[in-house]
């Protein structure tokens with residue numbers, strides 16, 4: 001069993017500037033596994049941008065075009081667990097032999113091998129064998145090879161033998177096409193206005209884009225409603241807000257410092273200059289709103305203040321928003337920045 005998910009294929013992997021290189025290299029690899037110079041083929045990029053989808057698509061396409069070839073998809077985490085098991089059962093050699101028989105080996109999320117020296121070593125061994133025998137290796141990672149931590153140098157250097165392709169965040173046009181693709185797949189229609197609204201507001205990654213479209217479809221069908229722009233706004237805004245809960249205190253203070261064009265160090269400093277003190281208070285206020293951190297923890301992270309200072313900041317900001325138009329505008333601008 002190849003462990004492939006046939007729903008993740010090339011047909012429904014929407015092409016765009018953000019993934020064009022990775023997608024087309026992946027196609028070449030699938031057409032001529034082991035025979036191109038893209039070996040290993042490493043795809044990297046942030047969460048939810050389509051690495052796993054593309055990895056499966058390559059395997060699915062190999063199966064279609066080369067039914068005689070053995071393909072295996074496995075996550076690096078499971079690979080590592082299997083290896084630990086094999087060691088325990090004193091079956092290391094069997095483990096290696098099993099992997100040496102594969103024509104197209106796809107390992108997802110190899111950043112998970114970081115620090116696992118035993119697994120790295122056995123993978124190195126298997127990799128060399130497969131590569132020498134012109135078998136194809138496909139890997140994904142959430143980081144570029146240069147940024148990978150605790151991966152052995154000799155393994156990293158092997159990654160450079162082939163092709164490394166990045167999947168980036170999809171641009172607006174690609175986001176629109178991805179939404180249309182989901183709607184088409186599910187036989188649902190939505191107005192251009194609604195599609196545009198979702199694409200403009202859900203910018204984080206493709207997984208969340210999908211999530212927002214699905215919750216919108218679900219809301220509409222559950223309430224027997226048409227998907228109009230008002231429903232879209234309500235559902236999408238709520239969706240984006242929930243995602244926003246994952247903001248960190250650190251990201252919030254950086255965003256605020258950025259907005260006021262002051263150094264993060266200055267924001268955290270003891271300075272009582274009005275603009276700086278207000279920026280600091282806004283950072284505390286948003287940290288309280290958007291993170292689950294305690295007042296004490298927020299204070300500790302924003303210039304080593306105590307919980308009473310943070311509480312006071314929240315009250316001050318609430319007052320200023322009500323009384324000071326200019327300040328209110330700052331707060332609104334920052335809120336928008338934080339929701340992107």
Ligand code: ADP
Nearest residue numbers: 012013014046047048049050051052053206207
């Ligand atoms: P990653 O492995 O990079 O975290 P996934 O491959 O799991 O991301 O993708 C997350 C979701 O987004 C999946 O449901 C996937 O099908 C979808 N997806 C990602 N990129 C695309 C794309 N270009 N076209 C269509 N769907 C995509």
Ligand code: MG
Nearest residue numbers: 051052053108
């Ligand atoms: Mg993945």
